[in-house]
Amino acid sequence: MPHLPPVPLSWYLVLSAILFVLGVAGFLYRKSIITVFMSIELMLNAVNLSFVSFSYQLRRIDGHIYSFFVMVVAAAEAAVGLAIILTVFKNRGTLQIDEVDSMKR
Amino acid sequence: MFGNFQPHAAEYLRFLPEIVLCVFGIAVMMLEAVTNEKQKLSLGVISLIGIVAAFAANLWSHTDLGAAFQNMLVVDNYGIFFRGLVLVVGLLCVLASFSYLQREGAQTGEYYALILFSLVGQCILATASDLIMVFIGLEISSIATYILAGFLRDDPRNNESALKYFLLGSFATAFLLYGIAWVYGLAGSTNLDEIRRVLEQPQRMSIVAGLAAGLIFVGLAFKVSVAPFQMWAPDVYQGAAAPISAFMSAGPKAAAFAVFFRLFMTSFRPIDARWIPLVWGCALLSMIVGNFAALVQTNVKRLLGYSSIAHAGYILVALTAASSIGVSAAMFYLASYALMNIGAFVVISYIAARHERHVRIEDLAGLGYREPVTAALLAIFVFSLIGVPLTGGFFAKFYVFQAALDSHLIWLTVLGLINSAIAAYYYLKIIVAIYMREPGEAVAELPAPAASLRAAIWASAFGTLILGIFPSSLLSFVSISASSFR
């Protein structure tokens, strides 16, 4: 097995940044409500990776606790968010975000 | 490794308002299951009692200030002020909700329980001194409010409001969290004072710290609807039920501002050269976007939504001043804004009729003849929103711009004043409609306001006038509270 040099922590952080930006891109460019929501989940995952990486750097587990809380919050958000999306779908029959625009000036 | 983590009784007492709210919230939720349709109103009354009890607990906690639970919370005058403010907001909204829910046939315990839980989150925000508590408090407050925004789930506008609030709110949370992650990585701690201590050291990583502060700024700016992160606010305020719009525009916003100021005036104070230009720009942009977009609105709720963006801009001017005077001015501003805005929204909810059919400016036509008292009170709120003397709004703007001048922000002050003048135009359209038009169909069939509704309107008006005539009553307290921020 070839011996590879160990990975610097900054790669993990860069990966986290890339995932975060991809999440932002999904949020901005996708038109399906549910995919937009999934992009937000992707952003939260990217943040979790940052927390865990910084924990490794600091040799403290506060970051793990943080990402644990983020998971709990994400789960709660998913329950509420999907319930909201369901009500929208029931009333309008669409998941296209640009078709949900009944508010007039 | 593990010290004594047993919390003292005193710490529980400092946390008492939140505990009281939780207990009442759970009680209301449980009672919901055993009450029939006619008894639902009593659940509202119970939650009123809960909020009053929490307010009393908040006053009591004034006697013993200090940190609690491993420095997760710090109960100081500043925190007590904002806790009191959000509790008053909650009280007024619950009062205004009775007749609204009656009219929509949606009188349920969950509604009141959600308001109580949302208040728990806002109280935590007011006293949080650790970023984890900021995050959790923000989420409790936000998630409860998302549900409230879409509470009348058969109404498509409610759905849409909840959806937009939810999507943008979660997006903002992600930014806030990313910022928190960076702060944690840089400072090795999430305690606000600890972060400040780290950032005060020679500026090794101040660019990265600036980035972290920027990410947190974006997250919080979404929550308080500051331009360019304001796009959700008009839709959400228009779509949600009027009492909830009132609640959203005052409670969560005040709590988010409380965190905003505490965070930027403590933790990020050492790197203020990096964030002040950002705040300056956003303040100006908010005032311009809010006021100019409001000019063309015909829907009153939407108009108030845009005006709330503009007001958020004024409050950011106080943050730009970055001084304890600025903080106290912002506190005063938030208090008077909460009162006058809730008052206005509550009057709109009264006029709106079932399913909010009448929420346009012309629907207000002739209100002055049909319901002279309510109309006069609405006029007080509108004048206060403009900033006419003898109302709270006047002194709020006055102190903010004074603080800005003290910090030599001449241009921002001038532009802010011009903006206030522009804002007068669209507010005056409401006054014109009330007093100078013939009563329309909407006003003609208006029933007399319910007692609870009248109480809410009177209380807000009374508060607005008190702040306008005796500003020193509050000002002395806020300046003491803000003196810790330098």
Next chain:
Amino acid sequence: MNFFLISLIKIVIVFGVFMTTLAYLQWVERKVLAHIQSRTGPLRVGPHGLMQPLADVFKLLTKEDLLPPYVNRIFYLGAPFIAVALALISISIIPFGPEIAVAGTRTYMQVGDVNVGVLFVLAIAAISVYGVALAGWSSNNKYSLLGGLRSSAQMISYELPLTLVIVSPLLLANHLSFREIGNSQAGYYLGFIPRWNIFQMPFPQIFGFIIFMIAAFAETNRIPFDLPEAENELVAGFHTEYSSMKFACFFMAEYANMVTITCVATLLFLGGWQPLFPAPYSNYVPVAVFLFAGVLCFLHAVRPARKRDRYTFPVFALAALALAILFALPWFQFVLAPIFWFASKVGFLLFTYIWVRGTLPRFRYDQLMHFAWTFLFPCALINLLLTALFVAIF
């Protein structure tokens, strides 16, 4: 490199034994069911149908592999592989015995030692829902979709009591690693009651074990909870559209899940590889059992029921006697005794599975959900609270 080599050997052994078990479990099930219903079961292929699993494999391999035109291809093809892959993963962290020394190298009877083994199993169980859900959805068939949704809803609902009840033995053992949980159950009360978790003081987990088994039946979609496949309402549930090897994958996944979950039950509640009797006696048990089996086989060979038995039973008898001798040798005894105890407990639980299948009727869907949420869940919660209370007090 030593580590890799040992790991490789362990993987080969565990995988081989596991796959054989899966194949013969199905044979055993058919046999037992047949005997419950006074039939004989598979008999034609090989002695007592012992070659039946092999024949089944050939049958499934050579069957025409249908790909319906209206399915969502990627997910349709991916779902069986997700199901079977996830079902086969969990076995890798199950310890079958204590630490042993082979040729001077100390190693554990376990492919991979994970500190958070219990959580790992839960994690795999949590994501194995996707195989079923995707199969149902991608088939583009309403019966499949309903079956898929039902079974995923069922798995999620029963995962709650399952998880809650798993926590109680963890509280007693104070560890998340299966090996430590197994070790913590060594010893005897009063010299003869084993300290397995179902007898473990201060709060014996008898109820926990029963709840676990009920939830496990539902988790693996077995009768009386095999709603997803309720053929009278849903044709064949989520795998209606599957044929040939793809169907075999689901089939294998079901049996693999059964074996894994009984292994987990054994480790958490029945003391894992710990013997039923204290040390000197426990060593005689396997010898006695195999001797008895050998003698029984000889007796059958003497009075054969069928013509072929005259030749097959002596072979079985010799095999059993050989095993008995093996267990009598000290070194083999040291290595094999824990495996014997582990396998016998797992075998007993698997037999229960089949027994229940032959005995009980099927639930209705609403009864099933009602049962999970209003009975099983509170029971599991109360069990957990009491355990926590007792552990805290004593």
Next chain:
Amino acid sequence: MDTLLFIVFAIVAVACALNLILQSHPISSALSLIGVMCSLAVLYLLLGAEFIAMAQMIVYGGAVMVLFVFVIMLMNAGAEKRSGKSWFAQFAGPPLLVLFAAVLAFLILRAVPKLRTVEFGTWVGGTAEHIGQMLFTEYLLPFEVISILILIAIMGAVVLASKEID
């Protein structure tokens, strides 16, 4: 070994994330997101966060994403329609996002000093034991308070999704 694992799973994560935002069918996006989550779980293991890795699988992979998949199946949501976007979003957006990513990456690589290198096994801080001790001592208050959040979420989902309002 751990370098190889990092490279493989980082590539998987990025590829899945890209797939998430490029696929037009929600269910493909959902599965890509599960892919991202599972590969992140492996990376957490490399960083010595066993408990978080498992929680990631159980909570995200097993609970949150199942909910998503369910809702997508329940609504039978089809592929999304691509609609015209503004000129600005079409042409200025992607470069701005790339710029944002580049700035972040630059800051991480240049401005953050003294980052460690990751070697598997050198630090295992995140066992369940450590997390538990931390959670019930220092982080007791957030832990207790977050239960309110879960209560709200349960109540909200019930109010919005099932309860009838005349």
